[in-house]
Amino acid sequence: MSESIITARDVRVEFRAGRNRSVTAVDGVDIDVPARTAVGLIGESGSGKSTLVRALLALVPVSSGSVEWEGRDISRLRGADLVRFRTTAQMVFQDPHSALDPRRRILTSIVEPLRVLRIGTRAEREARAEEMLTQVGLRMDQAMRFPHQLSGGQKQRACIARALIVEPRVLICDESVAALDVALQAEILNLLGDLREELNLALVFISHDLSVVAHISDHLHVMHLGKTVETGPTEQVTRSPQQEYTEKLLASQLTVGGPDQPLLGAGTTDPGRTRS
Ligand SMILES: Nc1ncnc2c1ncn2[C@@H]1O[C@H](COP(=O)(O)OP(=O)(O)OP(=O)(O)O)[C@@H](O)[C@H]1O
Ligand SMILES: [Mg+2]
Numbered sequence: 001m002s003e004s005i006i007t008a009r010d011v012r013v014e015f016r017a018g019r020n021r022s023v024t025a026v027d028g029v030d031i032d033v034p035a036r037t038a039v040g041l042i043g044e045s046g047s048g049k050s051t052l053v054r055a056l057l058a059l060v061p062v063s064s065g066s067v068e069w070e071g072r073d074i075s076r077l078r079g080a081d082l083v084r085f086r087t088t089a090q091m092v093f094q095d096p097h098s099a100l101d102p103r104r105r106i107l108t109s110i111v112e113p114l115r116v117l118r119i120g121t122r123a124e125r126e127a128r129a130e131e132m133l134t135q136v137g138l139r140m141d142q143a144m145r146f147p148h149q150l151s152g153g154q155k156q157r158a159c160i161a162r163a164l165i166v167e168p169r170v171l172i173c174d175e176s177v178a179a180l181d182v183a184l185q186a187e188i189l190n191l192l193g194d195l196r197e198e199l200n201l202a203l204v205f206i207s208h209d210l211s212v213v214a215h216i217s218d219h220l221h222v223m224h225l226g227k228t229v230e231t232g233p234t235e236q237v238t239r240s241p242q243q244e245y246t247e248k249l250l251a252s253q254l255t256v257g258g259p260d261q262p263l264l265g266a267g268t269t270d271p272g273r274t275r276s
Contacts, residue, residue, distance in 0.1 A: 006033035011065035013055050025051040027226035038203040040217030048226040049206045053172050090163035094175035096155035100147040107143040110162045132161040153184040172204045210253045222246045
């Protein structure tokens with residue numbers, strides 16, 4: 001396996017929920033993201049997927065455990081180091097429409113991260129944006145439009161261009177195709193697969209749709225109630241799951257075919273996880 005970019009050990013994230021209560025959203029997770037590897041996070045709603053990646057990006061503090069990027073503990077990064085770190089990993093979210101400023105032309109949104117980080121001259125930034133447009137399959141005339149003048153797939157391409165313009169090593173996709181119809185999902189997944197090859201990116205890919213995650217991931221983490229219940233190469237986890245939960249997850253998605261169906265009955269948010 002190639003060198004690890006992210007190494008997280010025994011990560012716990014607790015949120016306060018009222019005065020004397022806390023919710024353990026992530027409960028002792030180990031995860032590695034090797035360079036140029038796609039790691040899929042799968043688990044039903046509320047299992048802690050988004051919170052885990054937010055912890056990996058230092059967007060929420062960990063209550064205990066450690067998150068290292070190339071051997072550096074990210075909770076200790078400050079100032080310029082933190083800014084540099086923030087360019088190493090970029091996120092693409094579920095809803096491309098709300099991720100783009102409706103009053104700005106697409107091109108302006110794509111260039112924005114470079115402007116904020118004061119990278120390059122204006123002309124250099126625009127030249128770089130043009131390269132990114134080609135890479136994600138958008139034309140300049142489309143980039144001169146406003147978000148409401150593009151389709152969902154085109155907007156998601158713009159969000160991917162904006163994420164990639166700072167040349168990250170890791171792209172984190174949190175349900176990035178969930179809002180798109182099936183044909184478009186495949187199109188964006190293929191684009192992400194191609195970009196990963198071309199740009200030597202590592203991907204962390206979150207979805208509660210197993211077929212989507214399995215399509216793109218080399219490695220799977222199955223999450224349930226804040227814990228990793230199973231992890232391994234995608235092929236191994238999908239062909240011979242070792243845990244009952246993974247089996248149920250596979251079975252429900254194969255038979256029901258619907259990621260929106262609860263996997264283990266209605267009571268998926270275990271009250272046992274809310275501690276007094
Ligand atoms: N800021 C917060 N404050 C309090 N509780 C939170 C906060 N963020 C998340 N949680 C709780 O943490 C748990 C995990 O949430 P998280 O968003 O990580 O799940 P998820 O797996 O991403 O779900 P989904 O598939 O619906 O996006 C949930 O019980 C959620 O209610
Ligand atoms: Mg989420």
